[in-house]
Each structure stands twice: as structure tokens, then as C-alpha cells.
Amino acid sequence: METQWITEFPHTNMDKRPRKRPRLNWDMPPPVPPPKVIPTIYGGQEFTTGVASNHGFSSLYYKAQPRNASPPWRNDDKDGHYVFAIGDNLTPRYRIMSKMGEGTFGRVLECWDNEKKEMVAIKIVRSIHKYREAAMIEIDVLQKLAKYDPSGTRCVQIRNWFDYRNHICIVFEKLGPSLYDFLRKNSYRSFPIDLVRELGRQLLESVAFMHDLRLIHTDLKPENILLVSPEYVRVPDYKLLSRSAKDGYYFKNLPKSSAIKLIDFGSTTFEHQDHSYVVSTRHYRAPEVILGHGWNYACDLWSVGCILVELCSGEALFQTHENLEHLAMMERVLGPLPQNMVTRSDRRAEKYFRRGVRLDWPEGATSRESMRAVWKLPRLQNLVMQHVDHSAGDLIDLLQGLLRYDPAERFKAREALRHPFFTRDLRRCGYPL
Structure with missing residues (x-):
């Protein structure tokens, strides 16, 4: 099949991913x-x-x-x-x-x-x-x-x-579309793992650069990561070739260039400024922010972990709209919250726990729909293996370092860049279509 080169997005089959809260786009x-x-x-x-x-x-x-x-x-x-x-x-x-x-x-x-x-x-x-x-x-x-x-x-x-x-x-x-817009206009079909590797490397380099300057972005998400070029290629989607699909659905779009840049520094904070308020868009918010522990550079790395999962799967990792459900989703995917983090929760977060020990779930769930949204989530390892054909082991290990509950133990940006997911095969050049 001949590869087609295209310079603008089609506008069909674009918004099929259900979301509990619409997110603003450019x-x-x-x-x-x-x-x-x-x-x-x-x-x-x-x-x-x-x-x-x-x-x-x-x-x-x-x-x-x-x-x-x-x-x-x-x-x-x-x-x-x-x-x-x-x-x-x-x-x-x-x-x-x-x-x-x-x-x-x-x-x-x-x-x-x-x-x-x-x-x-x-x-x-x-x-x-x-x-x-x-x-x-x-x-x-x-x-x-x-x-x-x-x-x-x-x-x-x-x-x-x-x-x-x-x-x-x-x-x-003027840059190209955001990674979220690219996913949306591509019917939320995930990126190949080698492209995720290249996007993740650039994202972490940008975050490390900001952290070296004592700056915390605080609002990392696919909407705030823009492709430099709007051009893309249309290629066969081999995952669907064996299934029955409508004409044209056997193809997916991939960026012609993997170059990206960070945008939207309206919430960026200098290290010395007050860190007592809530930051980050809900889906990418770190647990220490929800629990009222305060936050620092590590909140950006949690967001990076959530973004990498979304690029691999096509879906936001934590599609939620309130704190208790969000914490329950975290425990479902990553395991129980550490007891020392639970006991240090501020007064606003104490209500999410029974006798200050265990998460008040599912007893405190607001609806059956909320319980189903949590129960349908797989463990992190299973989620990655559903969507990644090779490098799954390295990616899982990287994500476990980025999504550690305790911000003091979470990977730093430059530490993550040294992870085998990025360094094991330095001969890679670009990504296969």
C-alpha cells in the first residue's frame, strides 16, 4: 500500500472518546x-x-x-x-x-x-x-x-x-496541533511505542530544562504539548486489518515529524513561590496535591507518567471528576496508598478515608457508574501489555518510577531520561511507520 502524504486533518470520526468533563482545545x-x-x-x-x-x-x-x-x-x-x-x-x-x-x-x-x-x-x-x-x-x-x-x-x-x-x-x-488533538482526530488510536519513546524523551528533556531553571510547569497534559509540524502520513493500521471495519478505517495517521514543544506557561511557578494551592488539570494531578501535602517538581513527573500511558493507549489513565473516585482509581491501577501519606492528609482530604486508615471506597462512592468506572480499570502492568507489543517491560518499569505515590521517591526528569526505556537501543533513529 502506498503511503500518502497529507498536510491537513480530516474532520470525521473525531470525538468518540467518552469523557466525564470536556477539556478545552485550541x-x-x-x-x-x-x-x-x-x-x-x-x-x-x-x-x-x-x-x-x-x-x-x-x-x-x-x-x-x-x-x-x-x-x-x-x-x-x-x-x-x-x-x-x-x-x-x-x-x-x-x-x-x-x-x-x-x-x-x-x-x-x-x-x-x-x-x-x-x-x-x-x-x-x-x-x-x-x-x-x-x-x-x-x-x-x-x-x-x-x-x-x-x-x-x-x-x-x-x-x-x-x-x-x-x-x-x-x-x-505558530505550531501544529496538540498531541490531544492529534489523538482525537485520529479516533483515539494510540501511537506506536517507538514514537511514544521519542515523544517521551523530548517531553522529559523539556521538563528537565525547566526544572534546572527552578521552574515547575504544573499543568502538563497532551493539550499543552504541540507538534511542531501539522503534517502527517496515513498508514495501514495492522491491528485492525484482521477485523471487519468500514472502508478507510484500516488506516491511521502518524505525525510526519515527531518534534514537539511545550506550551501554556500561565500556571508555571518559580520554586520559591507559594505551593499551597491546587495545581494541574484533574486527570494529571499528583496524589500529594489531592491529599494537601503541598507539591514541588515531582508533580510534573507524575503528569508525564499519565501522559505516556495515554499516548500508548489512546485514553486518559484517570478519567475522573472528583477526588475520592480519583484516589480509588489510583489504588486500582497502582495499589494501596502508603499509610504515611494517608496520615499526613490535610483536613479537606481526611474525609476520603475511614478512621484515617483505609480509603472510603466503595462505601463513599457517589454512584454505581462511579464504581464501574473504577472497577473496569486494570493494573498498570496489564494496561501497558494490552497496547504495547515490544519494550513493554522497560515501559512498565519507567512508569512505576514516574507514578510512585511518594514524591520523594519518584523519578526526577534527568533520572528518567537515563532509564533503559530510552537508552537500551541508542541506535534507534526515528520510529517505524
Whole structure:
């Protein structure tokens, strides 16, 4: 079968994985459909309603304006988001081409840089004080990362930043899709183990780089790991060739390049800052955070372990929405929590244990559905062996080091990079399709 080279994602069979809580992505459609108006001409090109092939959402209409003119002043929406139209200028330098996504922090827009003659991604932060403050901290982190990694091989590069109509705007290089988006648009089919090895190595190198700078990311997840290139190849899925499937389902997509970069440093924390609050997205949150022990660098390594399992299986390891169920899932996959961690739980976490000794499960379960979600989970070793054909033993041993309950005993980033999973066959070059 001839390998096909493709530069954009198809938009079918994309969202079949059940999740108890939807997670924000950089390609979410706008919440309100655009008004119907007559197409206009701008710069010799006609713009009307259409589907952006890169992102899968309807374009917004705009009226023709002088090339470097600022758009008319518009009030922010009720949540403090900047209200824009396709074709608007963000300063004379940047012209809005499309919407890439939306999150708690604000919106990300694809823009044309008139000075550098390239596409960039601009994060427009909500005009709310706490988000503006968080954005300034993120800029500080990004500038520090750029100072010590001028080639920008590990983390997304900041190009510029400015304050526009009370919105902090951060200009980034434009990258490809996130690993989560790639999985989702590939019907949640797992990556080959040799690709997981290469992605994991780069992820750990980026985390080690941050930790060397006394920075803790605190929100590592597939959504915050972007492929550098959007290109991918379509190859036969040998796991399905022996099964009955619809036409086209015998194929899966793999990235043309395995190069990745970390993004979203809005929650990144310096070592000396307060570590008493809750961090990390639920599925990737370490046990010490849930139990109220405080946290440090090790919380990033727990997240890395969860991410590696997800890349191998196509599914988040802990698909949960509340703390007791989350702890029960951990015990189901990894074994009982250490007694010394249970006894040190803070007052908010004490309620999850019976007489301060045993997890209050299944007695404290909120529903039968919750109990079934826990009981269906296999042990870590069995889970890996269901999805990994070779290197399973090394991967299991690596994951057991990354997912140790006690953060003091958990692998550090550079220690993990020396693990046989990454070093046993140094002759590997790339990954087989």
C-alpha cells in the first residue's frame, strides 16, 4: 500500500472518546454563529462565510478597512474577552486571519505578521485583573526560557507582547496541533511505542530544562504539548486489518515529524513561590496535591507518567471528576496508598478515608457508574501489555518510577531520561511507520 502524504486533518470520526468533563482545545468552534452579510473585498481578496480548513470552524465576517487602520472600538463581552472580526488589525503589524481556540485565559488567534511576513499565534488575555497579572508572569517565564534556550527547541518561542485596549497580547510562533488533538482526530488510536519513546524523551528533556531553571510547569497534559509540524502520513493500521471495519478505517495517521514543544506557561511557578494551592488539570494531578501535602517538581513527573500511558493507549489513565473516585482509581491501577501519606492528609482530604486508615471506597462512592468506572480499570502492568507489543517491560518499569505515590521517591526528569526505556537501543533513529 502506498503511503500518502497529507498536510491537513480530516474532520470525521473525531470525538468518540467518552469523557466525564470536556477539556478545552485550541480548535473549539465559536459559540455564536456569524451573522449573514454580503461578502466584501479586502486587499483584492473576497471574504465570506466559510470553513477554515486548518481548524474546522466558520470564519467570522468583517468589513473592508484600510490595511493598517485599527478596527472600531468594541466593548468586551460579558466575560472580558476581546471581541474581534476576521481581517481586523491588532496594531498595524498584525492582521487577524482566524480563530484558533478559546480558554479560561482568553482567546488564541492566527494572525499575519506584516513585518516578518509569517503566520503567528497571538494569545489575547481577558481584560480582568487576575488574568492580566497571570499573563505578565507568563511573559516573565517565557522570556527566561528564551534566554536559556535561544534556539527554541524545547518550549514554544515568544515573538513579542503588547497591551492592546486593556488586553495583554502574547505573540508566539505558530505550531501544529496538540498531541490531544492529534489523538482525537485520529479516533483515539494510540501511537506506536517507538514514537511514544521519542515523544517521551523530548517531553522529559523539556521538563528537565525547566526544572534546572527552578521552574515547575504544573499543568502538563497532551493539550499543552504541540507538534511542531501539522503534517502527517496515513498508514495501514495492522491491528485492525484482521477485523471487519468500514472502508478507510484500516488506516491511521502518524505525525510526519515527531518534534514537539511545550506550551501554556500561565500556571508555571518559580520554586520559591507559594505551593499551597491546587495545581494541574484533574486527570494529571499528583496524589500529594489531592491529599494537601503541598507539591514541588515531582508533580510534573507524575503528569508525564499519565501522559505516556495515554499516548500508548489512546485514553486518559484517570478519567475522573472528583477526588475520592480519583484516589480509588489510583489504588486500582497502582495499589494501596502508603499509610504515611494517608496520615499526613490535610483536613479537606481526611474525609476520603475511614478512621484515617483505609480509603472510603466503595462505601463513599457517589454512584454505581462511579464504581464501574473504577472497577473496569486494570493494573498498570496489564494496561501497558494490552497496547504495547515490544519494550513493554522497560515501559512498565519507567512508569512505576514516574507514578510512585511518594514524591520523594519518584523519578526526577534527568533520572528518567537515563532509564533503559530510552537508552537500551541508542541506535534507534526515528520510529517505524
